[in-house]
Amino acid sequence: MAQQNDQFKKVIAHCKEYGFVFQSSEIYDGLSAAYDYGPYGVELKNNIKQYWWKSMVQMHENIVGIDAAIFMHPKTWKASGHVDAFNDPLIDNKDSKKRYRADQLIEGYVEKLEAKIKKEVTKAKKRFGDSFDEEKYMLESPRVLKYKEQIEDIMARFTKAMGDGDMAELKAIIVDLDIADPDTGSRNWTDVRQFNLMFSTQLGNIAGEEGKLYLRPETAQGIFVNFLNVQKSTRQKIPFGIAQIGKAFRNEIVARQFIFRMREFEQMEMQFFVRPGEEMKWYKYWKEARLKWHKALGTPEEKLRFHDHDNLAHYANAAVDIEFEFPFGFKELEGIHSRTDFDLSSHQELSGKKLQYFDAELNKNYVPYVVETSIGCDRMFLAVLSNALQEETVPDAKGKESTRTVLKLHPAIAPVKCAVLPLLKNKEELTTKARAVFDTLKYSFNCQYDEKDAIGRRYRRQDAIGTPYCVTIDFDTLEDDTVTIRERDSLKQIRVPVSEVEAIVREGVDMKSLF
């Protein structure tokens, strides 16, 4: 755990030092759960978005994109269920004045029991050595069985209470389990109550409730209300999808894990409209397709897993998360939800406008069912960065061992694709040639020209921001028009004619390799 926290601290410090992510309004001591993306951060985030957009929209003939407004008619959120049901159970500690999510306190308690089981297994493994049979031990060890039974009891009570919206029962669980404020140890709790996560604001020209607007808590509704506009204007036939990337806002009760949980964040969502009854087929399809998308970036298989929802949202008949092993444990990165016809039917009912599709093959009208894939862009950024940030021992220029910090990002999403470096800063013939090389490459890729400091330090700087290629211009370049290309991961250096650099970099960073 301590090691995990160390890695998380390193990720946060790296983000700040190298211009990936800054705390919002830092000079005023920051605004909690709001972050700004710096010069390399914005490039990386844009590349992640481009990878998603290409694979979801441009690579599918039957998926199209939109960019809907953040503000929507307030009835949207009534129909979607967000006004009545987009709540988290809130509990305050009367002594520390800190606020918590009651569900997270209970889940935290269960996680501790799970950790105890793991510890028992590790101890037993040591004790029994090669003859250890983990499966048998899990079925027979009295301690493990006791913990498992406790977990099952708690989860049964908890799932029911969440399903029933029974706040008194959630409080009772916290009291029965003797759960204390994680920061202060106090058990002096208020009752649990529902807290709506939507931010509201006011239209300028209408006073009171009538003019109340919400900042969208998900991008999906902009897609649903445009369903017929898009279908008719693009003449799509079911099954087809509508995708969107955009900001969403949630007044999270607890938001403490850097860009994992923010109050303003960005989502990449796709709603896939299908025939009623065919939703489970497409749910399976998108589960696999989305996992493949993550793996293509080089994310190790053991850091990704599916987690089926115990508590289904008000709109879903099946839901699964793709979880990633962040430095603070496995957490949701993306959700895949079978949303039934809940949203379109509710909008149809409240607006009084038909939101139906005429299926010529079946010769009938129906409200389509929907399978959604929804991923947080910021969470994806954090996943990618925490997986890529590594420290390695490598030989330095003189062959001695030294440590380097390197971001092993997939080249296709690296913020800078290629750095152009004159060997020496004060030799005009080198800098002039290097500038000329830079000028030919800048049209094709995000490149960087850097002449400050010794060449070894410049390589290290590029490693730290994940640049896959460094092109060095030296005195031989002036003689034979060749340069050295250094590859970030293998550290291999090859000598090539200047005229070949663009093709080599292009091949290495092409997004095609991801599909």
Ligand code: ATP
């Ligand atoms: P969580 O359980 O972590 O609160 P959720 O189940 O409410 O997430 P969804 O409503 O399914 O999340 O949203 C889809 C995706 O949007 C999530 O998988 C996540 O990547 C992202 N997301 C949701 N809330 C936040 C947030 N506060 N900050 C950053 N990303 C978020």
